Amino acid sequence: MSNNIVFVLVHGAWHGAWCWQRVQPLLTQAGVANHAVCLTGVGERAHCLSAGIRLATHVQDVVSTVVANEWQRVVLVGHSYAGMVITQAAYDLTTLMPNVVQSLIYLDAHVPYNGESWASLQDPQVMALRIKEARTAGGGVFLPPPDASVFGLFGADREWVNRRQTPQPFGVYQDKVDIQDEVLAALPKTYIDCVSPALPSLQISRERVQAAMFAQTTKNATDFDKSWRRFEMACGHDPMVDQPQALVKLLLAAY
Numbered sequence: 001m002s003n004n005i006v007f008v009l010v011h012g013a014w015h016g017a018w019c020w021q022r023v024q025p026l027l028t029q030a031g032v033a034n035h036a037v038c039l040t041g042v043g044e045r046a047h048c049l050s051a052g053i054r055l056a057t058h059v060q061d062v063v064s065t066v067v068a069n070e071w072q073r074v075v076l077v078g079h080s081y082a083g084m085v086i087t088q089a090a091y092d093l094t095t096l097m098p099n100v101v102q103s104l105i106y107l108d109a110h111v112p113y114n115g116e117s118w119a120s121l122q123d124p125q126v127m128a129l130r131i132k133e134a135r136t137a138g139g140g141v142f143l144p145p146p147d148a149s150v151f152g153l154f155g156a157d158r159e160w161v162n163r164r165q166t167p168q169p170f171g172v173y174q175d176k177v178d179i180q181d182e183v184l185a186a187l188p189k190t191y192i193d194c195v196s197p198a199l200p201s202l203q204i205s206r207e208r209v210q211a212a213m214f215a216q217t218t219k220n221a222t223d224f225d226k227s228w229r230r231f232e233m234a235c236g237h238d239p240m241v242d243q244p245q246a247l248v249k250l251l252l253a254a255y
Helices: 022-030 043-048 057-068 082-096 124-136 155-162 179-187 198-215 244-254
Strands: 004-009 033-037 073-078 101-107 189-194 226-234
Touching: 004 043, 004 082, 022 033, 022 189, 022 244, 033 057, 057 082, 073 082, 082 155, 082 179, 082 244, 101 244, 189 244, 198 226
Parallel strands: 004 033, 004 073, 073 101, 101 189, 189 226
Antiparallel strands: none
């Protein structure tokens, strides 16, 4: 792996940069430069929580990090909700700094097309529940964190995540990505699918990638189809916590 490439790690909802603590040393040992971004209003920046935080805020967290550090070649890794973030960030960075984004890695994450939101990529019943939860328990400002057992974590790992999770800014939930799909179509993309247990709320994105992989076997495959690779992990939704070594092997293979 070239030292000129930086893996930019972007956490999912309710998490923070802390969730990559077990992954980063392994990447460093493998000679891979890496940086974990903490999104505004969660994790280490939970004190910044406000109703004004939007998807664009989190996208700018990533874009500004790349620009300020003057990285010339990056791999964007997005976990869960952060699939929304890295998709928009990749598009914005491509318009600012052509060729800076080398590939996208969706770690058990949402995969949006133009005009889609985190909410629209979920089952309508889940969407309605989330909106109700934000309005009642979060005062319209945040989504309360779920118990980490939902992510397939138990014992000490579950307790570790539960202690660190923070409310998720609700302003990001219904914001849509604003991209040109064709700009990102040929960019190498990898989906790491965590299947034991599979998180139901990712089913739309999971099926989207599986369809792209199937389409690769046909003569009519598009650039979007051909740009995908997919790996499976026999674990729950937070492999950076309970299977960091296996995850790092896939991250390196994905690039």
